Amino acid sequence: MLNYAIIFLVIALVAALFGFGGIAAGAVGIAKILFFIFIVLAVVSFLFGMRKGR
Template sequence: MFGWAITFLIIAIIAAVLGFGGIAGTAIGIAKIIFFVALALLVISLVYGLVTGRRPPVS
């Protein structure tokens, strides 16, 4: 998910440089939403892992 956030951030930067303000604003908004959703899922996953005490499988 963080990869998607970075992708939308790059799209926003390129659109801003080329003068497409509306597209840049929309892309940066999407990037923010995806970033915070990914961050929330990461925290939930870490807390769940600590509470249950399960270790990830080792390959």
């Protein structure tokens, strides 16, 4: 999922470079959503991993 966030971030940067504002804004929005979902899943996995280790 982090891979998708990075891909959409690159798409947004390329679109912004060429001046396609709507495409860049959409790609940045998708990248932000995927990034935060990834962070939440990573924290949950970490917490369950610590709990299982006890």
